[in-house]
Amino acid sequence: MMSESIQPLGVEDLELCTELFIHVFHTEPWNEHWTKETAGKKLNDLFNTPGFTGYGMFDRGELIGFLAGYTEQRYDGKQFYLVEFCVKPERQRKGYGSKLLSYLERKLREQNVGHVYLLTMRDSFTEIFYKKKNYRVSGRIVLMAKNLNQL
Numbered sequence: 248m249m250s251e252s253i254q255p256l257g258v259e260d261l262e263l264c265t266e267l268f269i270h271v272f273h274t275e276p277w278n279e280h281w282t283k284e285t286a287g288k289k290l291n292d293l294f295n296t297p298g299f300t301g302y303g304m305f306d307r308g309e310l311i312g313f314l315a316g317y318t319e320q321r322y323d324g325k326q327f328y329l330v331e332f333c334v335k336p337e338r339q340r341k342g343y344g345s346k347l348l349s350y351l352e353r354k355l356r357e358q359n360v361g362h363v364y365l366l367t368m369r370d371s372f373t374e375i376f377y378k379k380k381n382y383r384v385s386g387r388i389v390l391m392a393k394n395l396n397q398l
Contacts, residue, residue, distance in 0.1 A: 251343065253350045256301035256313060258294050263310045264303070265290055271333035276371050290315070293330055300327070300354070304334075304347050311335050312343050314351055318360055327355050329365040340372075348380060366390065 256264065265287045272279040272286075281289075293315055294301065301315035312334035318327050329351070334344045355363065365382070367373045 251304050251306045251311065251346070253302050253304050253347060256294070256303045256315060258291075260301075260303060260310075260313075261287065261290055261294060264301075264313050264315075267310050267313065267335065268331065268333055271336060274336050276368060276373075290331070293317070300351075302347065302351055302354075304343055311338050312347050314347055316365075318355075318358070324361040325359060326362040326364060327360045329363055332365070344376065345380070364388075 265283060268286050268290060269281045269283065271277075272281055293299065296317045298318040299315070300318060301313060303310050303313040305311065312332075314329060314332040316327055316329040316331070318325050332344070332348070334347070352363065363382075364385075365377070367377055
């Protein structure tokens with residue numbers, strides 16, 4: 248049985264979130280090499296973005312997952328960009344992420360946010376997770392990239 252609680256995140260939670268972020272993204276399928284410095288800077292920037300919203304899931308005081316992003320005004324209403332979402336690997340596929348995402352969506356509806364956008368890894372369990380939650384690949388948006396180190 249789950250004994251977790253979901254709480255709003257603030258800058259006082261940055262260190263806990265940074266540690267969890269590094270732990271999660273060092274594992275499959277990402278295998279990313281974040282340091283405390285780079286992950287801390289990334290999350291500090293996010294937490295200080297105007298319109299920031301973040302929630303952490305705690306189990307007996309331990310941070311087991313969090314999501315964070317920001318709301319932006321558009322001509323047709325407000326939209327939310329989900330920038331980071333992670334759950335401890337040993338807690339994944341047990342309903343924690345689903346509960347955290349549902350909580351976020353409920354809070355965003357209360358704020359009259361009309362859309363949620365996010366980026367995720369193609370052909371991975373994360374894409375499958377979001378599709379099960381009725382997210383879809385947008386036909387109007389394409390991710391474009393340019394490697395400035397290979398000019």
